[in-house]
Structure formats: C-alpha cells, structure tokens
Amino acid sequence: MADPIQRVDVAIVGAGVSGIGMAMHLRTRMPHLSFVVLEARSAIGGTWDLFRYPGVRSDSDLFTYGYASKPWTDDDAIAAGDKILRYLDEAVTEHGLHDAIRFGRRVRAASWSSPDATWNLTVDGPDGPERVEAGWLLATTGYYRYDHGYTPPFAGLDRFGGRVVHPQHWPADLDLEGRSVVVVGSGATAATLVPALADGSASHVTMLQRSPSYFLSLPREDRLNRRARRRLSPMRAYAWTRRKNVAMTAFFYSLCRARPALMRRLLVRGVARQLPAGYDVATHFTPRYDPWDQRVCVLPGGDLFAAISAGRASVVTDTIATFTEYGIRLDSGAELAADVVVPATGLELLALGGMTVSVDGRTVDPATRVVYKSAMLADVPNLVFVFGYVNASWTLKVDLIGEWLCRCLAHMTRHGYDTARPAEPDPAMPTAPMLGLDAGYVRRGSHLVPKQGTGVWRVPTAFRDDERRFRRDPVDDGVLRFSRVRSRTG
Known part of the structure; x- marks a missing residue:
C-alpha cells in the first residue's frame, strides 16, 4: 500500500558522498527548508558501501576528498573504504541527517509541473509505490550503474x-x-x-x-x-x-x-x-x-x-x-x-541515476541537453545534478555546488521566486562531450551524458575556475531565469 504523498522543499536522490554533502549544506545554510534524502540501498555511503573488494580505497587524497566543513583527521591521506564510510557516517550524525534519509526508495520518474512549480517523484518504496512532491530535485546519484559494471563479451x-x-x-x-x-x-x-x-x-x-x-x-x-x-x-x-x-x-x-x-x-x-x-x-x-x-x-x-x-x-x-x-x-x-x-574492466555510465525525467509532459533526454555551470540542464527548472571532477577530488565540486545552490535558494526566497530555469543556449554554440577523458567507460557512455559548450555552458577542469563561478559570480547572471507562480504567491 502506498504511503501518503510527502511534500518537501528539496528532494535529494542518493545518500552517497554527494547526497550527504548537499544535505549538510542545506541543513547548515538553509535550516528553514525541509528536505528528504531518498536512497535506493539500505545504507549510506554509495560507492563506499557498495564496493567491498579487497583494498578498496580512494584514489584522491582525503584532505580534498573530504568535506570543506569536516576535517579529515586520520593519518592516512589515501584512505581505505571503511575509513571513508566511517567519516561519512560521522558527517551524517554530526549534522543530524539520519532522520531525513529514507532507505529502500528508488526514484523511477520525476515529472515537473510548471503551473505548480513542483517535481512529482514516483518512488519504489519498501512497501510499494510512493509519491514525493518537491520544489527542487537534486540528483546526487553518481555517474555509473550500481547494479553491474562493464564486462566485455569475452569469447569462451x-x-x-x-x-x-x-x-x-x-x-x-x-x-x-x-x-x-x-x-x-x-x-x-x-x-x-x-x-x-x-x-x-x-x-x-x-x-x-x-x-x-x-x-x-x-x-x-x-x-x-x-x-x-x-x-x-x-x-x-x-x-x-x-x-x-x-x-x-x-x-x-x-x-x-x-x-x-x-x-x-x-x-x-x-x-x-x-x-x-x-x-x-x-x-x-x-x-x-x-x-x-x-x-x-x-x-x-x-x-x-x-x-x-x-x-x-x-x-x-x-x-x-x-x-x-x-x-x-x-x-x-x-x-x-x-x-x-x-x-576490472570498467563501469557503465548512467545519467541521473537512470530515472525518467520530464518537464510538463515532455521527456528530457540528458544527452541532448547542454549543462549550465556543470550543475543544471538547459531549459530544465529546479533540477541540480552533481558530477565531480575527473582530474581532482569529486567532493570539491560537491561543496561548490552546495554553496551555490544555497545562494540561489536564498536569492529566490528574498525575491519570492519559486522557479529557476537555465535559458536555452545559442544553437550555433559549438558543443563537446561533458567529460574530457578518453577512457573506455567514457567512450562507451558518451551518448548518455549531457554536452558542454562555452562560457557558463563550459565544464571547467580547474577547481579555481569553478570556485570563481560558484562563489563569486552573481546568481542572477541573465542566463538562469527566475520566475514565480502567482497561484502560490498570491
């Protein structure tokens, strides 16, 4: 039997390093907003709970992989997976996030309604289908399939x-x-x-x-x-x-x-x-x-x-x-x-955790969209995704996007807005794959992920470039269009 519809300001999909990081920023910077973290598995941690093979560890130093607000105090700079999992659990406890996380919830579809400025989520719950309504949707699902990796068609x-x-x-x-x-x-x-x-x-x-x-x-x-x-x-x-x-x-x-x-x-x-x-x-x-x-x-x-x-x-x-x-x-x-x-032959890329996304009844294919500030999709409102760096620690991008999103939400609160939608870029703008690597998993999955362009549509490889964009550039930059729904403000 389905649970009653839950209404929140923000729905976060995924309780891995990205989802926990975004929840930390919301709890600290926007404490008046309600949010829920929907996690398909039965535990937090994402990659660090899933991968249990011998020796599993980070391939980035934990001083940059850790969250900016939570010091990494272990002696190991390159740390084993179980230490990282304990660090994440500490972060959840210290920020009081346990009550916000709902385990066993796989988001199958997300449908945006412009008249209501609302995301309607279809969720497979432990006791049957569930529905969640949210003003914002944060897709913090990582970038690969959790159910299986890539195995070449080996003969014999x-x-x-x-x-x-x-x-x-x-x-x-x-x-x-x-x-x-x-x-x-x-x-x-x-x-x-x-x-x-x-x-x-x-x-x-x-x-x-x-x-x-x-x-x-x-x-x-x-x-x-x-x-x-x-x-x-x-x-x-x-x-x-x-x-x-x-x-x-x-x-x-x-x-x-x-x-x-x-x-x-x-x-x-x-x-x-x-x-x-x-x-x-x-x-x-x-x-x-x-x-x-x-x-x-x-x-x-x-x-x-x-x-x-x-x-x-x-x-x-x-x-x-x-x-x-x-x-x-x-x-x-x-x-x-x-x-x-x-x-150990690689991963299979998966955009937005595999959930079907639509805006006013029209399906959104991420591969046909251009990314705005590495965090949103052109012409898709109130949806933020997190894709970390391929040449530096993933979590550096998590912190930047978390800070920027809270700036954006504060701006919307001050001005009474409830919708933020990146405009469509110039059709003549040259585009390229979002990921700037020639790895096998990137080549196999390049048709599944969004594209990048120039200016705010570019995906920087340097943290310092992103730091300026997310921390110092104005939220209202003329590309991100803000609006309000009269029926909810009148």
Whole structure:
C-alpha cells in the first residue's frame, strides 16, 4: 500500500558522498527548508558501501576528498573504504541527517509541473509505490550503474571452469587460499585489487592488461599535514592542507596537458625506479596516450610495484583470444592458468541515476541537453545534478555546488521566486562531450551524458575556475531565469 504523498522543499536522490554533502549544506545554510534524502540501498555511503573488494580505497587524497566543513583527521591521506564510510557516517550524525534519509526508495520518474512549480517523484518504496512532491530535485546519484559494471563479451567465458568475480559485487566469503587469480584491466580498480590480493592468501596474482596505464606513487601519509596539525587547530591545519593539495593537483594536471612529452618521461622513469633492474617497463608501463588523456592512477606507497618486485604479482600485456576450461588463452598464443578471474574492466555510465525525467509532459533526454555551470540542464527548472571532477577530488565540486545552490535558494526566497530555469543556449554554440577523458567507460557512455559548450555552458577542469563561478559570480547572471507562480504567491 502506498504511503501518503510527502511534500518537501528539496528532494535529494542518493545518500552517497554527494547526497550527504548537499544535505549538510542545506541543513547548515538553509535550516528553514525541509528536505528528504531518498536512497535506493539500505545504507549510506554509495560507492563506499557498495564496493567491498579487497583494498578498496580512494584514489584522491582525503584532505580534498573530504568535506570543506569536516576535517579529515586520520593519518592516512589515501584512505581505505571503511575509513571513508566511517567519516561519512560521522558527517551524517554530526549534522543530524539520519532522520531525513529514507532507505529502500528508488526514484523511477520525476515529472515537473510548471503551473505548480513542483517535481512529482514516483518512488519504489519498501512497501510499494510512493509519491514525493518537491520544489527542487537534486540528483546526487553518481555517474555509473550500481547494479553491474562493464564486462566485455569475452569469447569462451561459459567454458571457464573457475570462478568469475566482479569487483562491484565481491562475495564476503570468497576464499582465495592457494589460488591463482587473474585481474583483467589496468585502471584504478585493478591497481587497487592486485596488491591487496597479492598481500593476501592467493598463490599468485596476474594483472592482464590490453594496454598500460600511467601510475603515480604517493606517500600514504601527508607529512606536511602532520606538521601543520602540531602547530594549528584541526580545522586550520585541514584547510591549509586542502589548499596545498588542490594547488599541487592542479599544477600536476596543467603540466601534463602543457608538457605531455616531459611528463610522460617523468612518470615512466618514476615507475622504472620502483621495479627490478631490467624489468620491461616499455611494454608494461609505457602507455600509448598522453598523461591525463585518461586518468592517472595513484598508488599509495607504490604498493603495486612492491608486489611485482616481491614476485607475488606480475603483469601481462596482451589481448584475450578466448577463455578455456582452465584459464585464458591470449592472442600471442600464451595461456594463463586461473582459478579466479576478476574483470576490472570498467563501469557503465548512467545519467541521473537512470530515472525518467520530464518537464510538463515532455521527456528530457540528458544527452541532448547542454549543462549550465556543470550543475543544471538547459531549459530544465529546479533540477541540480552533481558530477565531480575527473582530474581532482569529486567532493570539491560537491561543496561548490552546495554553496551555490544555497545562494540561489536564498536569492529566490528574498525575491519570492519559486522557479529557476537555465535559458536555452545559442544553437550555433559549438558543443563537446561533458567529460574530457578518453577512457573506455567514457567512450562507451558518451551518448548518455549531457554536452558542454562555452562560457557558463563550459565544464571547467580547474577547481579555481569553478570556485570563481560558484562563489563569486552573481546568481542572477541573465542566463538562469527566475520566475514565480502567482497561484502560490498570491
């Protein structure tokens, strides 16, 4: 039986790092507004609750991945998933958000009614269909499918006599004692899994990659932060370290884009220094593309290279011809024996959590829209989505959008507005994909995500550019059009 219709000022879809961050801003900056957080799963955390594979961790430092208002006080700068989950739970508790979160609620559809200035949400609840009405809709659902990752159509997979285990759904009872494991892939997930499995009970771990990726080893602990904490309050030390790391990350990215040949040499040399003499770095760790055409993977303490140097892990660069009963036959003719295969082969992009969105009865296809300030869609009112940086910590964008949204809501309250709708851009404006990476998951899903253009329609890659746009540029910029519904104000 459906529950009665719930009416709130703001509906947040998703209780992961983005949804919690947006709720924190609303609770702190706009305490008079009512909001609800609708979470399809049974716990908070999003990615950090879903991914339970060995070694799961951040690939950004937690001083920039953490929220601006909540210091990260752990010694680990690159932290394990369980520590991040505890941090998120603390944030929820400290801001009194538990009562606002509704678990087991999957939003299937969101329909905007202009005469009412209202989003009508169709929700699958634990006891049947539910309805929620909201003035604003915040889609904080991440960017990929939670139910499954991407698995290429491997030939002969049905003949494989071992076990295939997907990182997104890692079995808690999986026993790898004495087993040979092949991890297929060379991205962040593979680079996390291989050293963790090699340090466990598996007899040997092989990273099978079609082509190499760039890797950067960073210390697990930020020593400068440790010094700052001895001299400053926790909040001031955190803020200083956060600014430092934002600047360092931006400088590294800018240098990669401006001097790709130089950075290619430096990154590859850095890898070679951490591997045994004579190791075939040219084959296994020299990508064919420039740094940051695809994401540069971070290795805490060079753990992957340590596992390779110790002989507990190895890298094979080849392509799969077919699976066999006992493993994988490669196009080179070589065979890899495997008891367990882990396809760490990427994600599947999903816009707006897969919910159907319509405005006044007309379905909105996100892929046909241009993004406004990286946070709204052209001609779609009162809908904000959060998509973090691909070249820096995701949460930096969460905080900026949260602050900007509260500025926008305060402006609307002062002037009696109830609708904010980005105008349509000039049809002659050149557009490009929203995501500026050449990664496989981006290429596969580029037809699903919005586009970017120029000016306020551009998606900056630099935090400093966004900081100016979100914190200092006027809310009423002539592109975001505000209006009121007379029946609700009269």
